[in-house]
Amino acid sequence: EIVMTQSPATLSVSPGERATLSCRASQSVSSNLAWYQQKPGQAPRLLIYGASTRATGIPARFSGSGSGTEFTLTISSLQSEDFAVYYCQQYNNWPGTFGPGTKVDIK
Amino acid sequence: EVQLLESGGGLVQPGGSLRLSCAASGFTFSSYAMSWVRQAPGKGLEWVSAISGSGGSTYYADSVKGRFTISRDNSKNTLYLQMNSLRAEDTAVYYCAKNFLPGPGSSGWYGYWGQGTLVTVSS
Numbered sequence: 001e002i003v004m005t006q007s008p009a010t011l012s013v014s015p016g017e018r019a020t021l022s023c024r025a026s027q028s029v030s031s032n033l034a035w036y037q038q039k040p041g042q043a044p045r046l047l048i049y050g051a052s053t054r055a056t057g058i059p060a061r062f063s064g065s066g067s068g069t070e071f072t073l074t075i076s077s078l079q080s081e082d083f084a085v086y087y088c089q090q091y092n093n094w095p096g097t098f099g100p101g102t103k104v105d106i107k
Numbered sequence: 108e109v110q111l112l113e114s115g116g117g118l119v120q121p122g123g124s125l126r127l128s129c130a131a132s133g134f135t136f137s138s139y140a141m142s143w144v145r146q147a148p149g150k151g152l153e154w155v156s157a158i159s160g161s162g163g164s165t166y167y168a169d170s171v172k173g174r175f176t177i178s179r180d181n182s183k184n185t186l187y188l189q190m191n192s193l194r195a196e197d198t199a200v201y202y203c204a205k206n207f208l209p210g211p212g213s214s215g216w217y218g219y220w221g222q223g224t225l226v227t228v229s230s
Contacts, residue, residue, distance in 0.1 A: 034216035036217075042222075043202055043220035043222055044202075045220070049216045092213060096154050098151055098152040
């Protein structure tokens with residue numbers, strides 16, 4: 001099973017600032033990586049798949065990059081609605097596995 | 108509009124059983140694999156089980172293999188999860204999710220999620 005790690009565990013950012021979240025896989029997953037956003041009491045929402053393709057309706061301030069074992073989610077200018085927990089997920093192999101999440105909170 | 112609506116959660120004693128349902132609408136249900144993903148209170152996401160569009164192939168996490176059974180009724184656009192021999196560690200919100208599979212061998216990503224149903228295993 002591929003183990004996903006995310007850093008930092010918590011990221012404190014001021015509105016309007018840039019946020020950079022990292023995700024690492026224990027072995028190569030090619031570009032088979034997705035990012036999700038989850039707000040308290042809500043289901044996760046798909047942001048990115050294929051490491052860098054935004055899902056339908058996702059604002060352009062969200063961007064993904066990376067391949068192999070190292071991935072990054074960047075939020076270019078944080079809006080109030082972006083404070084949430086972000087999870088990465090690899091789907092290169094069965095089972096698909098999630099990272100432990102990065103919480104983005106208000107500085 | 109894609110909609111996924113879970114039901115069937117509740118309080119059950121250790122060793123008990125529960126069946127979750129997920130009613131789907133807004134897409135051609137039989138054309139898509141579906142999954143169950145769970146989230147223990149205050150914890151992260153854990154994939155539980157998946158089923159192909161036809162229902163002919165099923166997949167399980169090691170933690171639930173032999174205890175949980177995933178199935179679907181394409182005539183009713185409904186996904187199921189039969190959970191037996193429940194344990195305290197199965198306590199979680201269970202989400203059904205629409206799977207997108209980019210190719211063979213891939214477990215796919217989850218494009219749409221239901222709102223979740225809470226399963227509590229406790230005496």
